[in-house]
Amino acid sequence: xxxxxxxxxxxxxxxxxxxxxxxxxxxxxxxxxxxxxxxxxxxxxxxxxxxxxxxxxxxxxxxxxxxxxxxxxxxxxxxxxxxxxxxxxxxxxxxxxxxxxxxxxxxxxxxxxxxxxxxxxxxxxxxxxxxxxxxxxxxxxxxxxxxxxxxxxxxxxxxxxxxxxxxxxxxxxxxxxxxxxxxxxxxxxxxxxxxxxxxxxxxxxxxxxxxxxxxxxxxxxxxxxxxxxxxxxxxxxxxxxxxxxxxxxxxxxxxxxxxxxxxxxxxxxxxxxxxxxxxxxxxxxxxxxxxxxxxxxxxxxxxxxxxxxxxxxxxxxxxxxxxxxxxxxxxxxxxxxxxxxxxxxxxxxxxxxxxxxxxxxxxxxxxxxxxxxxxxxxxxxxxxxxxxxxxxxxxxxxxxxxxxxxxxxxxxxxxxxxxxxxxxxxxxxxxxxxxxxxxxxxxxxxxxxxxxxxxxxxxxx
Numbered sequence: 001x002x003x004x005x006x007x008x009x010x011x012x013x014x015x016x017x018x019x020x021x022x023x024x025x026x027x028x029x030x031x032x033x034x035x036x037x038x039x040x041x042x043x044x045x046x047x048x049x050x051x052x053x054x055x056x057x058x059x060x061x062x063x064x065x066x067x068x069x070x071x072x073x074x075x076x077x078x079x080x081x082x083x084x085x086x087x088x089x090x091x092x093x094x095x096x097x098x099x100x101x102x103x104x105x106x107x108x109x110x111x112x113x114x115x116x117x118x119x120x121x122x123x124x125x126x127x128x129x130x131x132x133x134x135x136x137x138x139x140x141x142x143x144x145x146x147x148x149x150x151x152x153x154x155x156x157x158x159x160x161x162x163x164x165x166x167x168x169x170x171x172x173x174x175x176x177x178x179x180x181x182x183x184x185x186x187x188x189x190x191x192x193x194x195x196x197x198x199x200x201x202x203x204x205x206x207x208x209x210x211x212x213x214x215x216x217x218x219x220x221x222x223x224x225x226x227x228x229x230x231x232x233x234x235x236x237x238x239x240x241x242x243x244x245x246x247x248x249x250x251x252x253x254x255x256x257x258x259x260x261x262x263x264x265x266x267x268x269x270x271x272x273x274x275x276x277x278x279x280x281x282x283x284x285x286x287x288x289x290x291x292x293x294x295x296x297x298x299x300x301x302x303x304x305x306x307x308x309x310x311x312x313x314x315x316x317x318x319x320x321x322x323x324x325x326x327x328x329x330x331x332x333x334x335x336x337x338x339x340x341x342x343x344x345x346x347x348x349x350x351x352x353x354x355x356x357x358x359x360x361x362x363x364x365x366x367x368x369x370x371x372x373x374x375x376x377x378x379x380x381x382x383x384x385x386x387x388x389x390x391x392x393x394x395x396x397x398x399x400x401x402x403x404x405x406x407x408x409x410x411x412x413x414x415x416x417x418x419x420x421x422x423x424x425x426x427x428x429x430x431x432x433x434x435x436x437x438x439x440x441x442x443x444x445x446x447x448x449x450x451x452x453x454x455x456x457x458x459x460x461x
Contacts (some may be wrong), residue, residue, distance in 0.1 A: 052073030219439030252446025255314030284336035
């Protein structure tokens with residue numbers, strides 16, 4: 001999990017002398033509950049993680065035309081994600097360079113320019129300063145407009161998801177994603193038109209530290225057997241035999257590959273060709289008419305994974321949660337859950353989740369409608385699954401806030417060790433079997449690695 005060439009340069013030490021090494025015991029594979037409740041540690045996270053990593057902020061389909069914008073966050077910094085006149089996507093700090101006033105105070109819209117409501121300074125949708133009221137009288141002829149442009153993050157798109165990064169020395173997005181990009185293609189980049197957001201995203205505040213959610217999404221299948229047991233009772237899933245999956249882990253990113261198609265359809269595809277498998281079990285959200293596109297977009301190894309053990313749920317470090325699987329709809333038939341969540345910290349004990357339902361852009365309207373309904377039924381703040389999670393994380397937070405609770409540790413002692421299926425096609429670390437703590441522990445190792453490399457961008461990679 002080490003980043004090539006990195007040196008440990010700045011072990012975080014809190015005011016009482018506690019170090020991050022005291023809180024994350026690598027030998028015992030334990031993490032102090034204090035990491036979920038310490039405001040001082042949280043401020044360091046905003047700088048060393050959210051200030052340097054590639055952060056998911058939007059989906060490109062939310063910006064359909066020049067002038068489109070949405071307001072999101074990177075850590076606790078508000079940003080405006082825009083599509084400028086040349087079609088490029090920009091991520092701009094939502095702070096006027098005059099007196100610090102937020103420029104945009106609505107969540108989305110379309111505008112030719114961004115105008116500060118305080119003194120009227122105006123900026124182009126790519127962040128360039130345009131003009132100020134009474135500019136000559138106020139500032140004379142030598143106003144340095146270039147220096148007054150908005151602070152701009154690096155912006156890149158992968159699989160339709162818009163990522164941003166403040167760190168100019170960080171690697172390109174595709175290198176940051178590493179081997180996990182191969183799986184994102186399987187989930188989100190398999191048709192000509194790709195996916196689109198349907199409806200407004202759900203936004204909800206949860207009273208818990210951001211790491212509680214991110215760590216769980218990193219591969220915790222164990223909790224499903226108890227926390228989500230109601231799904232088994234309702235016939236929406238079957239966790240009675242445990243949680244078996246192929247967990248893929250790399251650079252703090254994690255995905256669970258499962259046999260969901262066989263579980264949901266009960267079909268036996270053994271002995272069939274790749275195309276026959278696809279015809280028997282079309283990927284969630286697609287139709288038989290779209291399968292030629294799927295086979296054209298994905299390589300043969302990707303198609304093999306898609307038909308046998310497709311990536312279903314997972315997490316891109318630190319704040320993107322992804323989901324693509326079959327789902328049982330309200331009428332009892334099978335539809336699709338295709339969803340992304342972005343998670344934004346709102347303090348050491350609070351986070352905001354923004355959650356989108358996605359559909360194949362070229363799918364028939366009835367398929368889109370049913371997929372959206374199924375996605376909302378199962379996931380999001382009112383979904384069967386995430387109602388459980390949204391209650392659990394705040395409960396853990398209350399434990400972490402206690403003076404005695406902070407002295408306890410979270411245990412990651414169930415070790416599977418790398419178990420790589422024969423012929424598995426990519427270079428990620430793979431755990432095949434009854435899901436244990438390996439991927440979540442890898443998440444903590446990545447967290448510790450980034451937190452111990454100092455605030456300077458030159459030390460980050």
